[in-house]
Amino acid sequence: MPKKLEGSCRCGAVHFSVESHAPYPFQLCYCSICRKTAGGGGFAINLHADNKSLKVQAASLSACSRPDRRRGRALHTSSGQRNFCRKCGTALWLYDPQWPALMHPFASAIDTRLPVPPGKVHLMLKFKASWVKPDFGRATPNSGSIPNCRSRNGTANAGYGSSRRR
Numbered sequence: 151m152p153k154k155l156e157g158s159c160r161c162g163a164v165h166f167s168v169e170s171h172a173p174y175p176f177q178l179c180y181c182s183i184c185r186k187t188a189g190g191g192g193f194a195i196n197l198h199a200d201n202k203s204l205k206v207q208a209a210s211l212s213a214c215s216r217p218d219r220r221r222g223r224a225l226h227t228s229s230g231q232r233n234f235c236r237k238c239g240t241a242l243w244l245y246d247p248q249w250p251a252l253m254h255p256f257a258s259a260i261d262t263r264l265p266v267p268p269g270k271v272h273l274m275l276k277f278k279a280s281w282v283k284p285d286f287g288r289a290t291p292n293s294g295s296i297p298n299c300r301s302r303n304g305t306a307n308a309g310y311g312s313s314r315r316r
């Protein structure tokens with residue numbers, strides 16, 4: 151039975167709802183895109199939800215799918231599309247067309263009370279900032295202890311652990 155999640159931005163211009171079969175804030179992504187757009191603690195936390203159930207009420211939604219070029223540095227690009235409020239800048243969710251059945255709301259944008267995750271998945275660790283010390287607790291990376299987090303799409307965790315993003 152999926153759980154309905156309600157989310158919004160800080161200024162209230164964007165509200166959304168989506169159904170999730172694994173409503174745990176369990177995915178910690180340390181890539182530089184997540185860190186800069188939604189990861190004040192050195193990582194962003196997102197969860198899995200069913201993209202086809204997404205309903206959006208938005209006065210000012212924007213999506214960014216490519217990082218800006220930085221002078222003198224080649225950048226890897228991400229196929230992920232990051233959605234944020236154009237007015238207040240709140241990071242809302244990530245959508246990656248490689249896994250079209252899923253969308254990944256940032257836990258920080260969800261207003262519904264979420265359960266404490268029984269385990270966490272640490273992604274893109276090779277891109278983490280030097281000052282970040284991941285807290286693995288007793289769980290191991292990709293421990294698979296979250297119900298349905300792999301079975302919903304089979305390859306999501308393996309794919310997200312690749313080096314396509316930075």
Ligand SMILES: [Zn+2]
Pocket residue numbers: 159160161162163164235236237238239240
């Ligand atoms: Zn807003």
Ligand SMILES: [Zn+2]
Pocket residue numbers: 179180181182183184185274315
């Ligand atoms: Zn990331």
